[in-house]
Amino acid sequence: MSATTPGSAKPDFPAIEGDHWIETLADGTHVLVRPLRPEDRAREAAFIRRLSSTSRRNRFLGEIREASPGLLDQLMNVDGRRAMAFVALAHDNGELREVGISRYAADPGMERCECAVTVADDWRHRGLAVLLMRHLIEVARHEGFKALYSRDLGENDDMRELAEFLGFSRKQDADDPSLVIHTLLL
Secondary structure, X not given: OOOEOOOOOOEOOXXXXXXXXXXXXXXXXXXXXXXXXXXXXXXXXXHHHHOXXXXXXXXXXXXXXXXXXXXXXXXXXXXXXXXXXXXXXXXXXXXXXXXXXXXXXXXXXXXXXXXXXEEOHHHOOOOHHHHHHHHHHHHHHHOOOOEEEEEEEOOOHHHHHHHHHHOOEEEXXXXXXXXXXXXXXX
């Protein structure tokens, strides 16, 4: 999988319109990061299908094999204010493949928002989750939210490490002892 053409320093992504960034990961690989768009629906479904069962369980706090049409409707419902998502894309056999996503959804009071980040199993440990979360944190601050939080399985060590690295606090979920809540004050 390569995001650059031989002999070039710049990634070989198609021309796109709107906000987007070409980011270099810790291993030198390039990814295209941009807000999620309606035309990403099939890509999002394929991304979820390709996740390992452990990654899907960590993301959705339970066992799923693939996203139902209703879940996809919910995941694709982003407006840039109450709900935001950033997708990371990389070249895979001539196609742009989703390799990571971060998102938030505002609580009813519009002061806090719940967030999540997921990275494809074969793209983990390259710094992609940190990069995606930093974009999300920046937008949440800009939109005036006071905090980001995530509900995660207590056994999800990767999320614990990421949250700690980004400065999130951690506490046990009072309603479910198998979950923890990570919170970042903005």
